[in-house]
Structure formats: structure tokens, C-alpha cells
Amino acid sequence: MIESSTELGCSIPANTPHAVSVALPKWQDNVDYEEGKERVLSRMVTGYPRFFIHKEIQKLISVCNRKFAKPEETCLLFPTRKAAQRCKEFLNSYYIPSAPATQMRPRLAEISVIPPKDDVSPTLSKLITLHVVLFPEDAFKIAKSFWQHSGEGISSRMAEYILWLMQTQQYGQSYLENGSGALSRRLSFKNRYSNPKVFCSSQLYEQSSTLEGHASLNQPTFEENRYVEERYGRNLHIAFADKAKVVLKRRIAGTMGVADKTEIDDLDHMVSSDLATSSTAERGVSDVTEDDVYLFSCGMNAIFHAHHYLLAAFPPRKSVCFGFTYTDSLKVLQKFGPGCFFFGNGSSEEIDELEKILEAGEKILGLFCEFPSNPLCKSPDLKRLRALADKYDFLMVIDETLGNFINVAVLEWADILVSSLTKVFSGDSNVMGGSMVLNPQRKYYHKLKDVIKAEYEDNLWEEDAIFLERNSRTFRERIAKIDENAEALCDFLNDHPKVKKVYYPKYITPDIYLQYKKAKGGYGGLFSLTFHTDLASEQFFDALPAAKGPSLGTNFTLACPYTILAHYVELDWAAQYGVEKGLVRVSVGLEDKDILLDNFAKALDAIKQ
Template sequence: MPTIPEPPTTVGAAIPANTPHAVSVMFPKWQDNIHYEEGNPIVTSRMECGYPRFFIHPFIQKLCDRLLNKYGKVNESGMLFPSRKVAERCREFMKQYYSKTQTVRIVELKLGPAEKYPAMPIFMLVFPQDGFKIAKQFWQHSGDILSSRMAERCLEVLDEQDKKDKQEQEKPLPMGNRSRYANKKQSLSIEKEEKPIEADQYVEERYGRNLPIEFTNQAKVALRRRIAGILSTEAEQSIQIKDYHKATAIELESQRALQGDRGIKGLSEEDVYLYPCGMSAIFHAHRIAMSVLDSSKKSICFGFPYTDTLKILQKFGNGCYFYGLGEDKDIDDIETKLKSGEGILSLFCEAPSNPLLKTPDLKRLRQLADEYNFIIVVDETLGNFSNVNVLQHADMVVSSLTKVFSGDSNVMGGSMVLNPNRKHYQAIKAYQDNEFEDLMWCEDALFMERNSRNFKARSKIINANAEALCDYLVEHPKVDKVFYPKFICRNHYDSVKNATGGYGGLFSLILKNEKAAQQFYDNLRCAKGPSLGTNFTLASPYTILAHYTELDWAEEFGVSRYLVRVSVGLEERNHLLKTFEDALNAIDEV
């Protein structure tokens, strides 16, 4: 198991500390989160990074500024995307919400190739500065974001080109044969000069932690097999990755005959798709549903979801019905709508949900979907397939690989898994064959493959830690309520729980009042910031961060404005219990 580093203590520090591509940021005090949401430079000016869909990584900001200086005009801004299709979708989105779309244009560039890295296509959407907020909404909602590692490599290519241009300008004018010969020798030496390997790259490759860049395709195959649940034993996990590409058609058919970890007959890596992040998988699941069924119908968002899932269903397509409580009586209402002739395109839900950890009655929803011909998409990020089998009830299962699957909080990724036994499988498969773009940057795939090798073992430890902590908290007199699948909608969770699975590593708690929540949070000695599913325990005042401008609305669905969400890590269990005990003891007596 990985060593758990001490969390940083200063506001704005990367989590983990000193990690260039960290996906979380330290907000040690409750008020820090409010300052962040209000854009107060007390916090924002000190941020080394942030969650990449909300806070554009400094490497990406720097690259965009550099390209704007060359290709933009005065008072223009830009947004970088990994493909032309994504940039065009952003432009279409801006047409709905921005009046100056006639001035929006796409600048296409290709940088590299550089050393062992492939050529890097960059698509910059350029628009007046007041359009940035609209473009940023698309970046956040769609999840089709540029990799910060790719931006870093692009900057290196530009730096190298600038260096060569400067050397070319500084060359003396030719002065006879001798001078020409000397200049030729000098230019040859520059061409042959080897760039030093970066320290982090050296460590990852030298000690076998990350694979060399040449094995990117094999790493992606390994990831897809792992997500499909085909590589289920340690012996299979230890197969040398360079041998993966040798799989024959016969071997693939033998895989399809096995049910694997997910218990789905016929499932293979061919049914798994990788995306830049989890929200990208959700966004494309919605696009698939609109393409294979009647897009004039509305979708359903069942249960209080992570914020951007609802935004996707509301802003793209024909809108949605929102059942924010996600209770059994809501399914009664859905059934009434369907029986009255109301058509449904798709139903999106989480199992369990974030942050209330509710699990819907997936069996009943599946029966309605089969009878009334709509698609079910389940986000299994919090449950994860080592704990639950939700694919049996879904057409598509989506997940954020950034979370517990990776654990290291240093790389983004998402996945979509198709159920090959569902009615619309062939139509979905045909759509993916024509439309799917592999936008996962090669280095991100290598980090994700490395991080996820011990995913199942980590998941078991996290399950046990979280359950012990929740058993302690639910009985504590200063705790008002604990949201955890063991205590919330347990019958529905248990109906999809694997025999060897647990209740996951995420829970939320509500203290007696807002002051108590602040005192608890401020005195909790662990990492504190956005994201979840990390190898280290990570807490956040969830509603403040996710719904600061709509706190009253969130409370209508049971999401308290002073709810604290906790993602449990791999720390020693007694240490964790003592950490939470100390934070609770710091609360003034009510």
C-alpha cells in the first residue's frame, strides 16, 4: 500500500503536496472555501492548483496565454480543447448563451512531435473576453478538457522552438569557408544535444512504477480490461503489459464467455471507453441517448446528483425532470407519467449518490426502462465495481477514474461501460464506432494504469476504515446525522452489493449547527479540499463548494448548507478515529 504523506497546511497548497498535476487543493479553514467561492484573492491568488474542471491548471493557462499572444487580438480570450469536435461543440454551446458568437473562431495548431511524444493537436476557441464565463461553463459541464500534462509538453515544445529561433538569430554572418564549417558543426551539436530527463519522469520509469511512453496503447488496453473486471486475480494483474497486444480473436471470445468481476456475460474490454474525466463520460452518455432514441423527449435526473450531471441534462437537449429526493415514491410518480403516455429518453442516477449516499431501487427502474423503452445510465463512482454490481441494471455505467480507482490524486480520467445484453446495445455500439474520440493523453493513461494496479486491495482497506469511522460517528452525541450506505437506503444498496464488497469510502455528516460544523472542520487534522476517493482522508464543506449560489435550493432536497463530506483514506484506523475524536472535542458544547 502507498505511504500516506502528511497533508499540507497552507491555503492553496496542492494536495498531495509538491505534486505538479494534483487534482485537489488545500482549504484548511471553513472560511477559505467561502473566499474561494466568492473569488477572494486571499485564497485564489495563493492556489497552486485546483480541481481541473473548475480551476484551469496553471500549465493550461500559461499555454493559452502564449498562444493568444500570437494568434489572438486585443481584448480576446481563449479556451483550449483536445479536438476540433470538442471546440465546435463549445462554439455551439456559446451560441445558446452568448450574443457575440459571430466573433468566435477556432485556431488549429499541431505541436511536436517531441522526443518520444506524439504530435499534439491543439484547438483554441477564441472569443471576446466577456465570453469566457460561457466557455468555462462548457469546459466544466462537458468534462472534455485538455490534459495539464499535455499542456506541459506543449510548453516544452514551444520553449525549444523559441530557443532554436533565438540561436538562429544570434548566428554571425558567414565569413568564409571556415566560418561556414564552424556554424555547421555548431548546428549539428545542437541537434544532437539530449534534453535531461525530468526527475519525476526518471523516478516513475526507472523503478518500474510507470511504463515508458511507448506502451501507452497497451496501458489503455490494460485499463479497459481492469475496468471490465476481466483481470481479476493477482496472477492476471502481473502479466507483463507489453504482452497485452498479443490477444487474439479466440482469446477475446474466451473473455466474453467469462462473467468476470462484474457478473455480466459477454462483457469485454471492447465495451469499455476511456474519457478525459468522469464528467466527460456522463456528457457523452447523454449525447449517445439523444442519438439512439428520440431526442425530443426529456430525461430524468433521479436523486440529488453531483452538480454537473444535472446541468448537462438541463442545458443540453430537451431538458429533464428532476427528482432530487430520489425516493421510492418518486418512482411511483415516474410510473404514473409513463402510463399516461409521457415518453422518457433516459434516466441518470448515482449508486450511491453524492453527497447523501442514497441508492435507488435499480431493479424497479430497470423494469420500467424495459417496459417503456428508455436508457438507464448509472454513475458508480462512489460504489465502484469492487463493491457493487450496478451494470446488471444499466445500459451504460459511467465512473470517475480520478477517484478511488486511481487514488493518488494526480491524474484525471473517466470510463463508460456498456452492458452487451441490453436492447439498445447494438445502436450504442454503432454510435461509438463512428463518434468516439480517444482524448485521454498518453501520460495520463500511464499514470492511471500504474495507480490502479492495487485498486481492489486499497478499496477493501478504505471500506473497513470508513465503516469503523461511521459506526463511531453515528453514536456520537455531537453528530446529528451520518449519511452512509450502511445507514441510508441500505436495502437498495445491499441488493447490488457484491458478496465481498463493502459500503465504500465516502460519507457525509451533519453537526448540530453551522458553528459546530465550522469548528469541527477547522480542527480536523487531515487534507481538506475538493475531490474524493483519495488514498488519504479528504474532507470538504460540500454544499459550500458545490452549491454556494443555491444553498436554499440544495436544502430543499436534504443537502444542508453545513454538511461536511468525508472521503476516507488508507491511514491507520486508530489514528483516523483519534483524528475525528479530537475534532469533535473541539466543538463548543451545544
């Protein structure tokens, strides 16, 4: 059984400094989190990175506040100047000062850190520039919404690395106290390999915003984490980051076969030798190469940039959000640019409605959809939508995160394909990443390539690429096991009298899903459940022996009360589209199938009403 955290506020997986999920084990914990109750917030060691600013990033924000911020100002941090500028523009659009004549406006600053010449990596021996957006404290909520919707913020590993550089004996304290100068002197590297264990209790994590005592006795230091991962965790040296990104792109493009086990740790071999298979067989589209794949800091950042590139390439027009997509996908289309049309049911009837709008002369920029959708697992009719796109000259952006290209072939119908690499592609729940793939057979391929050439910035932090490459080596075999487990669970639950409905591609719009399902593909690892009462949902969730927190696609089974977490302030709105308040979303893992079936049976037995 894969270890999972059960203590409120602890990382999932347990003892993972850069975990992308957090334990909210009871239904009420999730409600109290959404309501900002101190009993939950004070115990959170981590959280989903776009929603919760990682502790390392919080510490670096504190450093930048002391150096740059005026009284009543704070800041957020970004990896590039363009990203920081977009945050500033967002604030200027949505922030209304309480006293316009006197209130401060958002502004930018930069801080550069020069690693030592004998640092562990030629890749990181270059100047590292941190881009700081400063704004009034009462604008934080708006700035945070940009951070969440766009996924543009810095990686927690980037923050950790910069803090490590800053907190040496020569520079750390004087820099923090005086805020003076770039860090250009050589830094000592003091290895401390003792006591690498991270205890789960939130009391052991440093709560202070200063860097004093940052390396506590029970929390690994940056160099300890790196040493353990490279020595025992199968991670490659960070100097291989650029090659790791090439391998990632080839895996995503479907142009890399499965390397021999003896070659799996040799990136030089994997990059230079011909390990390719037919890209047409893998992706269903000819001529897809690694040059058509772009990496991003997270899946939402890939969606954000897909929309950004469309706005840069074509006249500004509304887009279409087709189906009940993940919440931030809709927010991106609504808040950035001219807005969007929302067809939340994703049905054939709504395709008819869209067609009427187009026939009436409405011009749209692009249509965004998921295949299948999160959390209801509906599959949109891509062929009908593609026919409309070709007839009325708009582009299609398909999010394949839930389907994944091992199970379904959907690139053929897209202009742009996006995915969250954080999910099943990685599986380990310890790193964020996203990808975007262009379809070289589509009309506007070359126009998009030109725009991307001018606009694209590789903001995937080097160490994150190393983790993604390592984690994704086994994604094919993991998906097969997860598919098998999920189908067995859903077949069991679908016939149970205490379950109101199972949302799973095998049962939801199966006629459409099967048109795109590969011969050896499955139905994916995600499903949702509803029950006959809200109390039954709570009883089931509280009794379920599984990890409970946000995210999906993990190697372990992970459940959450999805509607509570994603739509707590708009429950009635979500219910209009069939997303009930009591919906429980489940992401199935690699556990033994019989154990999973037994655990879900126990949770159903706990429903007493």
C-alpha cells in the same frame, strides 16, 4: 501517515505538479474561494482540473492568445476538433453579445506541433494538433462553464508536453515572440535532473502568463518529471500508452485477474496472455469485454458523452435525473439538449411520480442516477427503475463511482455504466480519467455501438493513461482497506451525540444497497456528516487533522464542506433535498484505523457550543 498539504492553496498531495485537489484547510477558506476573494485565489497553485484551469494550460492559452486572438479576445483549448466545435456551439447558444452588431463571435483555430524524430516515444512522434476556441473576453464565464460541465478541455500533461516542445533554445523564444509557423525542426532534449523537489509555497510558482523562466529553480521541468516517474516512480515508458489503455479496459470490464507480482510491470505479457476471469462473476453480466469499455479524459466527460450518444441515437427528448446527483451531472442534462426532469430525493415516492408522468404519455430519453448518490449516499431502487425503462422504452445510465464494482454489482440494471477513474480506481490524486461500459445484454446495445463507432474519440492523453494504469494496479486491495476504515469511522460517529446525522450506505437506504452489494463487498469509502448547528460544522472541520480539499476516493482521508463548494449560490435549493449548508463530506483513506478514529474524536472535541 500519508503526507497531505495543509498550506492554503497548495496541491493535495503535496509537491504534485498534476494534483487534482487543492488545500482549503479552513471553513472560511472555502467560503472565500466561492466568493472569489483574492487572499485565497492568489495563493492557489492548483485546483480541481474542471474548476481550475491548470497553470500549464494557462501558459499555453497565453501562447495561443498571442498567436490567434484579436484585442479583447481570449481562448480555451481542446484535444479534438469535435470538442472545440461543441464549445463553440455552446457559446453560440448561451452567449449574448453586449453589442450584437459589432461584437465578435466565437471562432476556431488550430495549431500543430511536430515532435522530434528522436523524441522519447513512438506514440508521440506523430503530429499533435491543439484545437483553439476563441471568443470575446466577456464570454469567458460561459466558455468556462462548458469546460467544467463537459470535461472536454485538454489535459494538463498534454499542455506541459506541448510547452516543453515549444520552449527549446531553437524555437521557444522566437515562436512566442513572433507566433510564426508550426514547430517542425528537430528539438534538442536537454536533461536537467538536479533539484527535483517542488516546494509548496505558492510564491515559488511562476505567475506570469509568458513562458520565460518557466522552468524555475524550484519547479521540476517536464523532462525531470518524466525521468523521475519512469526511473523511480514505477511508471512505464510512454511508448506503452496504447497497451496501458488495453489493460485499463480489461480491469474495468472485469475480465482481467490479478497478475502475478513478477508480471505486473510487463504490459506485453498482460495484453497478450490469458489473465481473464469470468466476466459474469465480476460484473454480474455475461459477455462483457474490453470492447464494451470506452475511456475518457475524466468521469464527467464520460457522463457528458453518454448523454451525447443517447441524443445521437434517438429522437431528442428530455432525460430524467433521479436523485441528488453530483452538480455537473444535472447541469449536463439541463444545458445540453431538450432538458430534464429532476427527482432530487431519489425516493420510492418519486418513482411513483415518474411512473405517473410516463403513464400520461411523456417520452423520455434516458434516466441518469448514481449508486449510491453523492453526497447523501442514497441508493436508488434500480430494479423498479429498470422495470419502468423496459416498459416505457428509455435507457438507464448509472454512475458507479462511489459504489465501484468491487463493492456492488449494478451493470445488470444499466444500459450504460459510467465512472470517474480519477477517484478510488486511481487513488493517487494525480491524474484524471473516466470510463463508460455498455451492457451487451440490453436492447439497444448494437444501436449504441454503431453510434459510438461513428462518434467516439479517444481523448485520454497518453501519459494520463500510463499514470492510471500504474495507480490502478492496487485498487482492489486499497478498496478493501478503505471500506474497513470507513465503516469503523461511521459506526463511531453514528453514535456520537454531537453528530446530527451520518450519511453512509450502511444507514441510508440500506435495504436497497444490500440488494446490490457483493458478498465480499463493503459500503465504500465516502460518507457525509451534519451537525446540530452551522458553527459546530465549522468547528469540527477546522479542527479535523486531515487533508481538506475537493475530490474523493484518494488514498488519504480528504474532507470538504461539500455544499459550500458545490452549491454556494443555491444553498436554499440544495437544502430542499436534505443537502444542508453545514454538511461535511469525508472520503476515507488508507491511514491506520486507530489514528483515524483518534483524529475524528479530536475534531468532535473541538465542538464547544
